[in-house]
Amino acid sequence: MTPTNNQITPLFDVRARTQIAATPAEVYAVVSDLPRSAEWSPECTGGAWVSGRPSTVGAVFLGENLRAEDVVAWAPVVRGTWRTESQVVAAEPGRVFRWAMRDGAGNPQDSVWSYEIEPDGDGCVLVHGLRMGTATEGIRGITAEMDEATKKKFFADWTEKLAADLQATLRRIKAIVEKA
Numbered sequence: 001m002t003p004t005n006n007q008i009t010p011l012f013d014v015r016a017r018t019q020i021a022a023t024p025a026e027v028y029a030v031v032s033d034l035p036r037s038a039e040w041s042p043e044c045t046g047g048a049w050v051s052g053r054p055s056t057v058g059a060v061f062l063g064e065n066l067r068a069e070d071v072v073a074w075a076p077v078v079r080g081t082w083r084t085e086s087q088v089v090a091a092e093p094g095r096v097f098r099w100a101m102r103d104g105a106g107n108p109q110d111s112v113w114s115y116e117i118e119p120d121g122d123g124c125v126l127v128h129g130l131r132m133g134t135a136t137e138g139i140r141g142i143t144a145e146m147d148e149a150t151k152k153k154f155f156a157d158w159t160e161k162l163a164a165d166l167q168a169t170l171r172r173i174k175a176i177v178e179k180a
Contacts, residue, residue: 008133014159015129016166022177024094024117024124030177031115031126032097034061034086040172042165043067045081052088059088061099072157077142086113103137110134126173128166 052059100108
């Protein structure tokens with residue numbers, strides 16, 4: 001039996017959550033403003049909306065990023081500065097905001113970052129995640145020369161890095177929103 005897309009184990013499926021003393025609408029207003037990502041992201045240093053109405057489905061964001069030399073230092077990943085293009089794929093105010101990384105041709109890839117917001121008493125719970133079902137152009141390039149054991153190590157180490165980044169992002173968002 002050939003597995004369907006829903007049965008394939010994703011390459012990455014990482015999530016982190018935190019409680020925030022603010023309304024879902026207040027949290028959504030912050031997390032859906034991608035140009036502000038530099039305020040909370042361990043790698044995104046800013047960027048701008050380049051097409052579409054900002055923060056709406058179909059809008060495209062050009063992100064500017066910076067990765068230190070010591071991040072999973074053994075792996076052949078992009079270091080220093082680089083740019084990414086992403087496209088908003090879900091925008092439900094107060095509930096969910098998702099964007100997919102685009103490939104070199106401008107097509108959304110199976111690599112989706114998300115913020116999901118759940119009401120919780122007087123505040124809410126913010127869940128931040130990344131799900132990559134199939135390898136993106138970037139991951140294919142990184143792993144092209146790796147044998148299976150090295151790929152397994154890469155995916156384990158990168159998952160650990162992503163989990164730490166998601167937690168750091170949520171701590172910073174919480175501090176920003178609760179200070180407002």
